[in-house]
Structures are given as structure tokens and as C-alpha cells.
Amino acid sequence: MENYVGKVAVITGSSAGIGATISKELVKRGMKVVGLARRLERLEDLKKQLSNESGQFYSLQCDIRNEKEILNAFEWVEKNLGGVDVLVNNAGLMQITTLSDGDIEKWKTVLDTNVLGLCIATREAVKSMKKRAVSGHIIHINSLAGHRVVPQVASTFNVYFASKFAVRALAETLRFELAHSKLKIKVCNISPGYVEHTEFLIAGGATEIPEFVKNASYLIPENIAEAVVYVLSTPPNVDVSD
Ligand SMILES: NC(=O)c1ccc[n+]([C@@H]2O[C@H](COP(=O)([O-])OP(=O)(O)OC[C@H]3O[C@@H](n4cnc5c(N)ncnc54)[C@H](OP(=O)(O)O)[C@@H]3O)[C@@H](O)[C@H]2O)c1
Numbered sequence: 001m002e003n004y005v006g007k008v009a010v011i012t013g014s015s016a017g018i019g020a021t022i023s024k025e026l027v028k029r030g031m032k033v034v035g036l037a038r039r040l041e042r043l044e045d046l047k048k049q050l051s052n053e054s055g056q057f058y059s060l061q062c063d064i065r066n067e068k069e070i071l072n073a074f075e076w077v078e079k080n081l082g083g084v085d086v087l088v089n090n091a092g093l094m095q096i097t098t099l100s101d102g103d104i105e106k107w108k109t110v111l112d113t114n115v116l117g118l119c120i121a122t123r124e125a126v127k128s129m130k131k132r133a134v135s136g137h138i139i140h141i142n143s144l145a146g147h148r149v150v151p152q153v154a155s156t157f158n159v160y161f162a163s164k165f166a167v168r169a170l171a172e173t174l175r176f177e178l179a180h181s182k183l184k185i186k187v188c189n190i191s192p193g194y195v196e197h198t199e200f201l202i203a204g205g206a207t208e209i210p211e212f213v214k215n216a217s218y219l220i221p222e223n224i225a226e227a228v229v230y231v232l233s234t235p236p237n238v239d240v241s242d
Helices: 017-028 040-049 067-081 104-131 151-157 160-180 221-233
Strands: 008-012 032-037 056-061 086-089 137-141 186-190
Touching: 008 017, 008 067, 008 104, 017 032, 017 040, 017 056, 017 086, 017 137, 017 221, 032 040, 032 067, 040 056, 056 067, 067 104, 086 104, 104 137, 104 160, 137 160, 137 221, 151 160, 160 186, 186 221
Parallel strands: 008 032, 008 086, 032 056, 086 137, 137 186
Antiparallel strands: none
């Protein structure tokens, strides 16, 4: 990852789970990481934990469902750090309800966070990379849920699968769009299966661990952070798209 030492990564959903762990890993490897999330106190804790590492962590409160807050965050990065080299679109969630009798506010929360928030953050990162003609990297933390509907949770995950299928299509569409504009920005979709040691189920309103998750060994956030590091370590002639 030598090319990215001292460069700037924006990571959405940096206050917990996978996003917090990716943030730690990139700071340890010398990057300037700007962590975005709603829970500022969590970001401040992370900042303290990382104060002796070779890179730096900056915490910015930002609700990814709010365009103005996203614009403010990217403006801060531009003014204070010069611009964005890497964007990790990690903020995401599931909200337990159904499709057949569902709560539209929960559907909207999921779609606004997982799809529209990701699109707005991506747009702002591309603008910044384009302006400075950098060979940037945009990584979407997608899910196996973006490749297939998992029957064991289909009755409670409602629009989550559709939101992650959308993320996969958005990555592919962006890749073509950037190639058409001859921009040297790589786009990668990382799709984990179930990841333990996150707040994903609790944040979604689950009161118990789904049966299929019990008594099995699953991924941990460090595994996903390692995948991000690998993707960022690839030379210019290697493009890991999925
Ligand atoms: N855990 C899994 O099994 C799994 C598997 C595959 C893919 N994924 C994906 O991995 C990503 C991270 O999930 P996780 O498992 O690490 O869950 P998590 O522990 O619940 O973390 C989710 C993160 O997203 C942030 N977030 C949620 N809504 C936000 C909003 N409106 N604005 C800004 N930040 C927001 C949260 O921060 P605040 O609450 O502080 O805002 C938190 O930092 C998601 O995209 C998820 O779909 C998870």
C-alpha cells in the first residue's frame, strides 16, 4: 500500500463494526483517514485509540442520509486535507420489517443509507479525484446479499437485498462511466457473507441471533479490512472489480 501512505481515505460508517476496523487498518498503514458516522463520540474514541499510529484519524459527524451533511464533510476534507484519494462506502444497515406488510419509514431508511447516501458520497469523491487527476479508488462494502437472496432471513430483511443488488449495479455502472470519461479511478465491490463482532443485527432491530448464524464460524471485520488492504495494494495494471 506504499502508494497510499499519507493519502486521504474517507470511510463512511466508521463508528462501528467493519468500518471502524477498516479505519484502524488504514491508519496503521499510514493513511489519513476521515471517519464519517452519526455517533461522534464513537469516532472520538477511535481517534484516541489511533493517536500513536503512523497515519491519522479525523472524525466528522455525518448522517449519510443527509446530502447537506455529506457535502459539508467533503468540503471539510477539501479545505483541510486537499481532497479524497480513497472512498470506502461502508455505512449501511438493515431494518427488520416485511415487504408484504412493511413500514415505509424503515424501507426509506435502508434505501437512503445503502443506495442514495452511497451515490452522493461517490459523486463527491469522484469530483475531488477528477479535479486533482488522481488515480483514486472507490470501494463499496456490499454483501453476498447483493448477489443472492438468503432464504433464512428473507422474511425479515425486506428491501435490504434489493439495496445491495443496487450497490452491485452501481459499482458496475460507475466503472463504465469512469472508463468512458478516461478517469483512472478503480471501483471495487467487496461482498462479505455474515460478519460477526458488528452491530449489524442489533442496529437492524433484531432481538435474537438468527438460527443459521448460531454455532457456526463466520467472518470477522479484520477479514474485510484485509480485503480492502489487498485491493488498495494492487498495481495499476490490476483492477479487482469484485
Ligand atoms: N455484518 C454483516 O454480517 C455484514 C455482511 C455483509 C455486508 N455488511 C455490510 O457492511 C457494512 C457495515 O456494516 P457492519 O456489519 O459493520 O454494521 P454495524 O456494526 O452496524 O456498523 C454500521 C455502520 O454504519 C453507520 N451508519 C448507519 N447509518 C448511517 C447513517 N445514516 N449515516 C452515517 N453512518 C451510518 C453506523 O454509524 P452510526 O450509527 O454511528 O451512524 C456504523 O458505523 C454495511 O454496509 C453492511 O450492509 C455487513
